[in-house]
Amino acid sequence: MGKLTIGTFSSLVGSMSLDFAVKLAEAAVKKGHNVDFWMSGNATMLAKKGQKAFKDYSFLSKTLQEMLATGNFNITACEACAEARGYHKEDCPEGFQRKSMDWYLASTFEADRVLHIGGD
Amino acid sequence: MKLAVLMSDYRTGSDIIDRLSAEKLGIILVGNGVYHAAAKEDGKACAILDKKAEFFALTEDFESRGFTADKLDSRVKAVNYSDVVDLIFNDYEKVIWL
Numbered sequence: 001m002g003k004l005t006i007g008t009f010s011s012l013v014g015s016m017s018l019d020f021a022v023k024l025a026e027a028a029v030k031k032g033h034n035v036d037f038w039m040s041g042n043a044t045m046l047a048k049k050g051q052k053a054f055k056d057y058s059f060l061s062k063t064l065q066e067m068l069a070t071g072n073f074n075i076t077a078c079e080a081c082a083e084a085r086g087y088h089k090e091d092c093p094e095g096f097q098r099k100s101m102d103w104y105l106a107s108t109f110e111a112d113r114v115l116h117i118g119g120d
Numbered sequence: 121m122k123l124a125v126l127m128s129d130y131r132t133g134s135d136i137i138d139r140l141s142a143e144k145l146g147i148i149l150v151g152n153g154v155y156h157a158a159a160k161e162d163g164k165a166c167a168i169l170d171k172k173a174e175f176f177a178l179t180e181d182f183e184s185r186g187f188t189a190d191k192l193d194s195r196v197k198a199v200n201y202s203d204v205v206d207l208i209f210n211d212y213e214k215v216i217w218l
Contacts, residue, residue, distance in 0.1 A: 002209050016151045017128060017217075023180075027201035033209070113208050115126070117217045 002112035004028050007038040007104055009119045012045055017117050022046075022060045024115070029067045036111065038104040040078040041119060044085060047077040049093040061093070068095040076103055122146075124212035127153035127168075133218040137168050145173040146212055148204060149196070153218075154182040157196040169195050178204065 006025055010017040025035045039046055046060060053059035067073035076097040082088070092098055108114045123142035127133055128151035137147065147168065149157050156166040157177040169175060175196040182192065189198045199207070208215050 004205075004208065020128070020150055023201050024204060028205045028208075031202060031205055033205065113215055115208070115215045115217060 001032045001034070003034040003036070003110060005036040005038065005104075005107045005111035005114045007040065007108070007114070007116040008043045009040045010043045010117055011119065012042050018043055018046060019058050019060070021115075021117055022063055025073065026063055026067060029070055029072050032072070034072045035067070035074070036104075036107040037073065037075045038078070038107065039076070040081050040101070040104075042081075042085075044077040044082040044087060047075065047082070047093065047096045047098075048087055048091050065093075065095070074107075078104075121214060122212045124148055124207060124215045126150055126215065126217045127156065128218060129153055130155040130159070134166075134168050136218055137171060144212070145171070146207060147171070147173050147175050148199070148207065149175065149177040150181050150204075151178075152185075154178060154185060154187065157182060157192045158187045165193050169193055176203070176207065 006021050008018060008021045025037055028035050051061045064075060076099050079098040079100055082098055089098060121142050122144040124146040125137065125140065126148050130152045154177045156168055159166065176199045177192055177196050179198045179200050192198060
């Protein structure tokens with residue numbers, strides 16, 4: 001089994017690339033791989049607690065919690081990007097981390113595969 | 121180098137594909153990139169399919185856009201998310217997103 005690091009600089013929840021990134025992470029975790037999931041820019045809002053499911057609208061929180069429960073999934077938001085958007089430590093769901101970009105850099109060096117998804 | 125390219129758009133990125141070369145090149149069409157696998161302009165298939173590469177299209181994404189596997193160009197193989205994970209870990213060393 002390997003380690004996959006996904007860095008996403010995508011748009012908000014509901015964007016195609018953010019949905020793709022989470023689904024790819026889910027598939028990798030299901031196959032027994034470890035996944036580090038990094039969020040920068042507007043993607044940090046994926047790590048805001050209290051998100052609700054609406055019909056025909058992307059809802060990723062449940063999938064993220066299920067992946068966290070496996071112990072093979074780390075999800076980390078860029079602390080500066082979050083703070084810039086008024087999203088503070090107390091807004092973070094349980095199990096989610098907030099770190100500086102050093103964390104992402106270290107993760108990419110340790111990973112077997114890296115996928116960096118740019119903004120949209 | 122064995123390089124996989126996740127191509128997520130239809131109108132942009134082809135120029136970058138043109139400039140890429142790799143010992144082994146895989147192009148995985150996702151999101152709106154799946155149109156490359158099935159759309160025709162002036163009766164012609166997309167030019168990127170002429171590239172020396174292996175082509176894949178994400179089933180969930182082409183089906184959500186109204187295509188079925190039999191509508192894909194014969195050079196393109198339908199894959200699911202699990203297959204994409206296997207491609208990333210087993211078939212290619214580097215992965216980039218376009």
